[in-house]
Amino acid sequence: MVAVHEKVRFVETDAMGVVHHSNYFRWFEMGRVEFLRQAGISLNELIAEGILFPITNVECKYRASAKFDDHILIETLPAELTAVKMIFNYKIMREADGLLLATGQTQNVFTNMQGKIIKLPTDYVNKLKAVSS
Amino acid sequence: MVAVHEKVRFVETDAMGVVHHSNYFRWFEMGRVEFLRQAGISLNELIAEGILFPITNVECKYRASAKFDDHILIETLPAELTAVKMIFNYKIMREADGLLLATGQTQNVFTNMQGKIIKLPTDYVNKLKAVSS
């Protein structure tokens, strides 16, 4: 599990006075990026090598509303990490009291610059598995 | 089914050269808002009456990448419209050739300004059902 700590930005709120639901996927992404960093994988490096990592499926269940200025904890857990896909589970918690705000899941695949599905090179797969084990 | 036509904004793209996945939920929202408008329901009016409509669940499957300047079609179909929840299904298509870009689902519930679950007043439920039938 990889933890990321963030603070809710004013721009992330909407006219209902709470965080707009689309922003949780941006938080999940921050958790995923940090997980990859801890595996020694930089997205910039992947793109430079011609490897893209489009999202194919996402879901989120919202339990309570994040509010402006909340400190939040983003927990990222690997569910399936192979040469053809990365599935991660997420929890978003309010730091002040540990209240669970949302849970979610995302799936990425790997493609070349033309959008054709490819396998992630073994070296990267091994790095991913080293973190998750 | 309610149709909304949009054009992909440059700001909606990311460094992979395609639309960032979080934006599809913003497009779904535009479809949902238009569905409600056709039902004679304005979100501004709901908020003014102290009725909020937080999202509780969302999911999206991405089939192909929307790109900058694509004309897209957002189709919104009601799945369940009651006094306690609204579930909508969505399709996003590329207008140029009808290519299916994504499908998704969202669920809203209704609360008062303090976040307590409430039932949507019958008058509004009837308006919603009138569109969907």
Next chain:
Amino acid sequence: MVAVHEKVRFVETDAMGVVHHSNYFRWFEMGRVEFLRQAGISLNELIAEGILFPITNVECKYRASAKFDDHILIETLPAELTAVKMIFNYKIMREADGLLLATGQTQNVFTNMQGKIIKLPTDYVNKLKAVSS
């Protein structure tokens, strides 16, 4: 002058109940993109040719708040269009009553993919000038 018509999205609002100020630059961009389209210039085509168009200066004065569901008119006027820069002025108006919401200005320059300043090829400059004259 090039006109673009938009409708304010719910996600563009913030907890003050009005549109977040950063979104006006996204609207200016939509006006600028449309101006270029009317000049026969596609940003996708520029990028494909290795020409980038980074923003170097922006400013905006806000006169009145755009609100969710407002229909807005984005007017884009060229101020200086040369091989080394594009300066545009903008007005955002509320369609319902013509109320001026904001005015602004942006400046783009042109670079290659490595970020080095370049001159826009004459063919493109001529296309730009044809619209503005």
Next chain:
Amino acid sequence: MVAVHEKVRFVETDAMGVVHHSNYFRWFEMGRVEFLRQAGISLNELIAEGILFPITNVECKYRASAKFDDHILIETLPAELTAVKMIFNYKIMREADGLLLATGQTQNVFTNMQGKIIKLPTDYVNKLKAVSS
């Protein structure tokens, strides 16, 4: 001067491979919010008291492009803090080498919930001045 440290999010990039210019105003806002926090002023508290703080003018000069995963430093300096307006200046720097990425300025005024200009209560003005002196 108040310093905020941030990391560039993937979603903040666009198809030119760098951060979209509109995001710098979201970073300025994070600096401003932190300045107010250090003054003992919470935006949630202001809103709860019926005090809004709309932006009336902004500008930004971009010197170099922020890129995904850059660590950035947001410096916020008060320029004019009175009962009728707050003007702040900003610098955004890349942490790795101190490169100046952008400078900017914003002006807020104060209004009641109906959008009418008001004076910020003296207690708040004093708190602001205590930080800036």
